[in-house]
Amino acid sequence: MSTVPSKLNEIVEEFIEVPEAERLELLLEFSRELPELPERLADHPELLEQVVECQSPLFLLVEVSTQAGNPVALFFSSPPEAPTTRGFASVLAAGLDGEDAATILAVPDDMPQQLGLTRALSPLRMRGMTAMLGRIKRQINEQLEQN
Template identity: 60%
Template sequence: MSTTTDDALPEAFAAIVDDFNAVPEPERLQMLLDFSRGLPPLPERYAQHPELLEPVPECQSPIFLVAEVEGTGKDAPVHLFFSAPAESPTTTGFAGILQEGLDGLTAAQVLAVPADVSERLGLSRAVSPLRLRGMAGMLGRIKRQVQEKSAV
């Protein structure tokens, strides 16, 4: 089970942040592009019913997401699914980071993720503030869905 670091980031997410901050800025953008290629495709239940996903209007690109919560309460596992256009690798990369860093955590762990996580990646000079705001928008929607569905 993932633990939470002193920075209030779950272990998997903290490792991603550490990886981004361990390389020079130009390489961070390449890492973001790598995450865009690693975003899993939507399962058929969502690919066939895109209306079940919530849009994220803060993103410059059309991105949709849904958080599934298995049961209720703070220990309920969370699973994340995203629909993001391949021609928008930055936005898709942020979705990939969130999916890899948060998927499988408990509702309480997801809800405890600080809102400034996008800034912690060290991409502020490589990515526009609008794109960083898009990642914050994704996280905000994920947390709201988790809170509603887990009843935490």
């Protein structure tokens, strides 16, 4: 069953509620809110995986806790000159960070299309957004298999 967790659903609703012409600006607002990497990762960029489908450089790392429910921590790195890529990473960080692994794995793969940005962004950029979510799910599955 595919569901969207409440934090992410609120963000999706926020995008849908603004007029289509203003959604790209909302994405740019999110880009300014992307959390910085913690020092332990900023000093070791080799620990992050590049999402090559993104037009701009984007790197991510997923950490699945062994605590009950397997809460997930998400980390993203993208330059300020890549506001669209940073914006979507920030949407995922705000909507999924701290959620349980099973909850994130249940997010529909087409969730990026739910933001209503398909007419504002190129198909290539939309594919990058979808790839970010796919990488997150893959890293979660890999870590769950190891534990």
